[in-house]
Amino acid sequence: MSDTPLSESLATLSRFFVGDGTLEETLTRVSELTVDAVPAAALVGITMIVEGRQRTAVFTDEAAPEIDQAQYDTDEGPCLDAFRHQQVFVIDSTEEEERWPAFCRAALGHGVHSTMSMPLVVDKLSVGAMNLYAREPHAFGPADRDTGAVFASQAAIVLANAQAYWDAYSLSERLGEAMKSRAVIEQAKGMLMATQGCGEDRAFELLVQASQRENVKLRDVARRIVANATERTGPPA
Amino acid sequence: MTAFDPGQQLRVGAQHARWDDTDLWIASVALGSNLDLGDVAAITAGHLDPTRGQYAVIAAALNEHFSASGRNHPVPTWDGL
Numbered sequence: 001m002s003d004t005p006l007s008e009s010l011a012t013l014s015r016f017f018v019g020d021g022t023l024e025e026t027l028t029r030v031s032e033l034t035v036d037a038v039p040a041a042a043l044v045g046i047t048m049i050v051e052g053r054q055r056t057a058v059f060t061d062e063a064a065p066e067i068d069q070a071q072y073d074t075d076e077g078p079c080l081d082a083f084r085h086q087q088v089f090v091i092d093s094t095e096e097e098e099r100w101p102a103f104c105r106a107a108l109g110h111g112v113h114s115t116m117s118m119p120l121v122v123d124k125l126s127v128g129a130m131n132l133y134a135r136e137p138h139a140f141g142p143a144d145r146d147t148g149a150v151f152a153s154q155a156a157i158v159l160a161n162a163q164a165y166w167d168a169y170s171l172s173e174r175l176g177e178a179m180k181s182r183a184v185i186e187q188a189k190g191m192l193m194a195t196q197g198c199g200e201d202r203a204f205e206l207l208v209q210a211s212q213r214e215n216v217k218l219r220d221v222a223r224r225i226v227a228n229a230t231e232r233t234g235p236p237a
Numbered sequence: 238m239t240a241f242d243p244g245q246q247l248r249v250g251a252q253h254a255r256w257d258d259t260d261l262w263i264a265s266v267a268l269g270s271n272l273d274l275g276d277v278a279a280i281t282a283g284h285l286d287p288t289r290g291q292y293a294v295i296a297a298a299l300n301e302h303f304s305a306s307g308r309n310h311p312v313p314t315w316d317g318l
Contacts, residue, residue, distance in 0.1 A: 171259070178267035185269045201290035204269065205314075208297050212310050218268060218297060 026162040027058040030155045034130060035060055037151045040139040041116070041132035046159075047079045048128040054080065057128070063110040064133065070106035077103040082117035083129040088145060091115045093137040113137040118148050120156035127160050181219040188222035191229050243292045243318055248281050250299040250312045264298035289315045 031044040045064030048057040054072055056065040071077025077100045078089035091097045094104040094113055107115060112133040120128040130152050134140065140148070185207065192203035207225075211218040251261050262270075262277040272280075272291060279285035280295070287295065292315050300310040 171263075174263050175266065178263050181267045182269055185267075189269065201293065204290065204293055204297075208293060208314070211297075212300070215304065215309075217301060217304075 023162050023166045024058060027159065028060075030158055031058050031060050031130070034132065034148075034151060034155065038116075038132055038140075038144050038148050040134050040136075040141075040144050042112075042135050043133045045079075045131045045133075046120070046128055047083060047131060048159075054083070056131075063112070064131065067103070067106045067110055067112060067133065068131065070102045071100070074102045076100050078115060078117040079129045079131045082119045082131075083126050086119040086121050086124075086126055088119070088149060089117045090140055090145065092140075095137070107133065111135055114139045116140040116145065116148055118152040120152055120159055122156050122160040127156055127163065130155065184219060184226055185222045188225040191225055241318055243287055243315065244280050244283055244285070246312055246318065247287065247292065247295050247299070248283070250296070250303075251281055253311075254299055254302050256299075256302070261295065261298065264302065265295050268294050268298050268301070270294040270298075 027046055027048075031046055034044045035041050043059065043061035043064050045056040045059035045068055047054055047068060056068040059065050068077070068079060071080050078091060081087070082089050091100075091104065091107075092114055094107040094115065097104050107113075110133075112135065114134045114137050116132040116134075118130045118132070119126055120130055130148075132140070132148065188207060189200060189203040192198065192206055193200060196203065196206065198206070207218055207221055210221045214221070247261075251257075254260070256264070258274060258278040258281055261281065262272065262274045265272060265277065270291070272295075276285060276291075277295070280287050280291070296312040296314065299312045303309075303311055
């Protein structure tokens with residue numbers, strides 16, 4: 001493999017283990033590699049859906065999210081169109097471009113004269129858009145577009161894997177916490193079933209009634225029942 | 238007179254809590270539910286009617302959440318439906 005900026009960046013990308021860093025660290029590294037792969041790009045930002053809203057999740061320069069904000073405010077811009085239509089959108093000159101006027105004004109205000117927005121697509125689903133900004137007009141030629149498309153296709157897989165990894169990690173953490181309170185509730189239910197001669201559902205209803213009557217959390221009622229029972233019976237002989 | 242629809246109460250509760258099915262499932266598991274995520278999704282989608290016991294634990298999960306923000310157990314018990 002030749003050591004072009006693209007091949008070097010792709011090689012680095014292929015060695016990524018998404019669990020080595022946080023999702024944000026992974027995204028930031030991907031955006032930095034994009035600048036290496038497409039030297040015409042002075043700054044890069046990645047648009048993703050975060051908590052139901054589009055935002056520039058990571059960037060290599062503070063100017064990127066400020067430019068992108070014009071898109072989010074007006075709901076119009078090349079990055080949003082790249083995301084929505086899964087196509088590459090290039091602005092050769094932000095001074096002359098007639099589409100997306102608010103975005104072009106914001107870009108010009110930050111000294112950005114040309115842009116390239118690429119969709120990040122995995123299994124036909126958009127996972128985000130990568131936005132490359134250049135200081136010169138006509139900075140992104142056909143070769144840059146080809147390079148960008150190849151890199152974006154690989155970067156999309158890394159992003160999707162990172163998202164999936166951290167979603168699964170978060171879920172396992174939350175379930176771990178859930179299991180901690182579940183144990184004491186199960187113990188309390190068992191004790192109520194034994195002392196009240198009732199079934200599991202009725203035992204749970206008794207816990208709920210006590211929780212609501214005393215306005216304390218159900219797990220705290222359960223802890224008290226278990227603690228009281230332990231006190232009464234003492235340790236095994 | 239409103240129809241007896243325990244699933245509807247849970248759906249509305251989850252919407253008010255701004256919980257998705259995963260949030261609801263995890264909160265229910267914490268209180269002892271044996272439902273899997275698919276069951277919870279089926280209940281909130283109206284495809285599966287919860288049993289009394291299933292309803293009790295999901296409603297309790299929602300009420301625990303609401304009471305933490307000062308709302309006094311707005312999801313009714315099964316007998317209060």
